[in-house]
Amino acid sequence: EAQVTQNPRYLITVTGKKLTVTCSQNMNHEYMSWYRQDPGLGLRQIYYSMNVEVTDKGDVPEGYKVSRKEKRNFPLILESPSPNQTSLYFCASSSGLAGFQETQYFGPGTRLLVL
Amino acid sequence: DAKTTQPPSMDCAEGRAANLPCNHSTISGNEYVYWYRQIHSQGPQYIIHGLKNNETNEMASLIITEDRKSSTLILPHATLRDTAVYYCIVRAHRGGSNYKLTFGKGTLLTVNP
Numbered sequence: 412e413a414q415v416t417q418n419p420r421y422l423i424t425v426t427g428k429k430l431t432v433t434c435s436q437n438m439n440h441e442y443m444s445w446y447r448q449d450p451g452l453g454l455r456q457i458y459y460s461m462n463v464e465v466t467d468k469g470d471v472p473e474g475y476k477v478s479r480k481e482k483r484n485f486p487l488i489l490e491s492p493s494p495n496q497t498s499l500y501f502c503a504s505s506s507g508l509a510g511f512q513e514t515q516y517f518g519p520g521t522r523l524l525v526l
Numbered sequence: 527d528a529k530t531t532q533p534p535s536m537d538c539a540e541g542r543a544a545n546l547p548c549n550h551s552t553i554s555g556n557e558y559v560y561w562y563r564q565i566h567s568q569g570p571q572y573i574i575h576g577l578k579n580n581e582t583n584e585m586a587s588l589i590i591t592e593d594r595k596s597s598t599l600i601l602p603h604a605t606l607r608d609t610a611v612y613y614c615i616v617r618a619h620r621g622g623s624n625y626k627l628t629f630g631k632g633t634l635l636t637v638n639p
Binding site: 415418422442444453454456459461467469470499501505507514515517518519520522 | 567568569570571572574624625626627629630631
């Protein structure tokens with residue numbers, strides 16, 4: 412089954428304790444992206460990747476890092492989490508094929524609470 | 527990307543057709559209309575997209591007016607599981623660039639038994 416998976420689904424942590432949220436897709440998609448969703452602010456893009464070793468900032472990249480060493484994985488790293496990073500996080504992927512780039516598949520979400 | 531306007535909420539009876547409108551009066555000729563939905567706190571789900579012609583797939587139908595200034599998403603036989611926030615997104619296909627989706631506030635569709 413074609414899917415985007417994220418782990419963990421729920422995470423409670425403390426300020427400053429490094430964490431990684433994993434994202435993996437099994438569709439051989441070139442494009443992957445991370446969003447965060449907050450009440451009243453909608454979904455905002457954090458980082459995106461056009462292909463392996465190609466990443467770039469989205470609208471709200473501060474406090475986050477990403478890497479794309481393999482096509483299927485796109486982990487989101489919070490080196491020193493702060494309470495304002497408490498949010499619902501979604502990973503998404505797209506084939507990048509002409510005419511289908513905008514059809515994105517989203518993961519189930521990771522709910523993060525930073526105390 | 528063109529701005530879209532959707533009603534904040536709508537109700538529909540189970541088994542009936544749900545017609546969700548979207549206004550995109552400033553749409554450009556190369557911009558597509560996309561619909562996604564988000565069931566409570568789950569990841570957004572792609573539904574359908576179109577440029578000029580009406581489109582239908584296993585989930586829904588998309589009707590785009592001739593002047594392309596508005597569109598309607600039709601769920602032909604709504605079920606309780608269709609209760610979700612529906613987002614209408616307009617954007618051009620840009621090869622080789624960030625495929626970021628800009629979600630507005632959408633329409634909360636509530637399907638009632």
